[in-house]
Amino acid sequence: MKQRLLFLGPPGAGKGTQAQRLAASEGLLHLSTGDLLRAEVQAATPLGQEAEAVMARGELVSDALVLAIVRSRLEQHSGGWLLDGFPRNLAQAEALDGLLSSLNQRIERVILLELDDAVLIQRLLGRGRADDNAEVIANRLVVYRQQTAPLVDHYEALGLLSRLDGAGSIEAIEARLAALLVD
Numbered sequence: 001m002k003q004r005l006l007f008l009g010p011p012g013a014g015k016g017t018q019a020q021r022l023a024a025s026e027g028l029l030h031l032s033t034g035d036l037l038r039a040e041v042q043a044a045t046p047l048g049q050e051a052e053a054v055m056a057r058g059e060l061v062s063d064a065l066v067l068a069i070v071r072s073r074l075e076q077h078s079g080g081w082l083l084d085g086f087p088r089n090l091a092q093a094e095a096l097d098g099l100l101s102s103l104n105q106r107i108e109r110v111i112l113l114e115l116d117d118a119v120l121i122q123r124l125l126g127r128g129r130a131d132d133n134a135e136v137i138a139n140r141l142v143v144y145r146q147q148t149a150p151l152v153d154h155y156e157a158l159g160l161l162s163r164l165d166g167a168g169s170i171e172a173i174e175a176r177l178a179a180l181l182v183d
């Protein structure tokens, strides 16, 4: 199976859920920028203090800050990885390319999790995290469309993109994902 993967998709599509399971079963490093940022907020580090208000509004944290987090993790890890929620805009994608070429690595597959807005919203409201209220979710969807969705064309043009239907049970999606990654 491919060892260097990237998960793309709108908020609530199940990136974190599926990435966690796949990383555990395949022994990959699961690198979720959302989780890492929330850990910084929790620990009240200077980085977390900077990120907290931005995340609460559903905006993107600064590229430099996110990149510093990813860089330090990837530089210390030689095995396979699964990037979840990063990159989230073209500048981050370009920075990632530069970082990976300096490490002599490359992205092997990009998985796009697709799901209708109505289901996304329902899932996020059901979870109820600090940034999971109707107003902030609406903003996260706008930010996704404006800043992250262009990455779909970017990775499709590079021949790296696979689309995965994000509807259904967690197990059903997991099975579809496994089938997609066999080759």
Ligand code: B4P
Pocket: 009, 010, 011, 012, 013, 014, 015, 016, 017, 018, 033, 034, 035, 037, 054, 055, 056, 058, 059, 060, 061, 062, 066, 084, 085, 086, 087, 088, 092, 123, 124, 126, 127, 131, 140, 166, 167, 168, 169, 170, 171, 173
């Ligand atoms: P993230 O932590 O990346 O969260 P997300 O996109 O909202 O959720 P995800 O798609 O992972 O959904 P999940 O599996 O959890 O981002 C949060 C914030 O961090 C951003 O708004 C931004 O501020 C900041 N940030 C993160 N990365 C950044 C970056 N690179 N640059 C700048 N800022 C960044 O699933 C959601 C819910 O659905 C869960 O409750 C789950 O249990 C449920 N669920 C999942 N699959 C399901 C299924 N099949 N059926 C029913 N429920 C399901």
